[in-house]
Amino acid sequence: MPELPEVEVVRAGLEPIVTGAVISSVTVLDERSLRRHDGPSEDFAHRLVGRTLEVPERRGKFMWLPIGEGEALVTHLGMSGQVLLRPPGVDDKLTRIRLELQHPVHGQVRMNFVDQRIFGSMAIDELVAVTDSGAGAGETVPTAVAHIARDPLDPFFDERQFFDRLARRNSGIKRALLDQGLISGIGNIYADESLWGARLHYEQLASTITRPRARALLAEVRSVLLQALAEGGTSFDEQYKNVNGNSGYFEHSLKVYGQQGKPCPRCGRPVVREQFMNRGSHFCPRCQRPPKPTV
DNA sequence: CCGGACTCCTGGTTGC
């Protein structure tokens, strides 16, 4: 569910409230949310209590809060995860993990990790040095994030490498956009929105896209992500909220995602939804022509 | 290398 804009809204919302806060207690209400933590819930809680949270960071859809000593609390929201900041004592339905924080300025704060489907997770992970060409001195990511490519809003995103890899990829462009090892942060919504913007069909072979069109696609990706970010993310049900429990507004700006049957905002043809990769793909059959079948 | 199938899950919504 939450893609780059939603995760960034959460990260940015956490930053002023949790940075510098000390973890005073940890309650694991559902161990399944620790699936990616290497150890039992007691270990998770023990290692967090007393630690001070540093500035939250993000790459793609992964977010982490460094806790000193080369470690970080890594959070992935999966399909339905939320991180909610509440006054002490306030509960949220479907809370799986609860952290009580003590902040020097904000006082007591409760952080509820809420996740309906439990595809999301929290884990303590080690930070390792980033080794790609853009890496600045001392830049680190959790080991669980090391295989994730930089996202297109990262100032060190390597465009040339991205285009070169696209040119060599013999798979459909949507599959490529969803590959977090190639470009991170894009999920089903923003893939469909970006492809519509670039007038590309989701099955167009990545390697057949010319460099100028690939550039235009990347520009669309960035434009869509930035607009969504500015509008607080996409919320079409209760499954996405910012840290205060409020919804984003990008739902109203969606051109094709979830718009099947409605007119394409560009040409008026009804938007089509097809099954692809076990999920919906939305596109305009006139603006986004499918590739010619290879004989 | 590539694509498809399958896994992890719950609960709100839809339809009979």
Added chain:
DNA sequence: TGCAACCAGGAGTCCG
């Protein structure tokens, strides 16, 4: 109103 089927913003792994 009841209840089952359906649906969902992710991602890892395995198999052919």
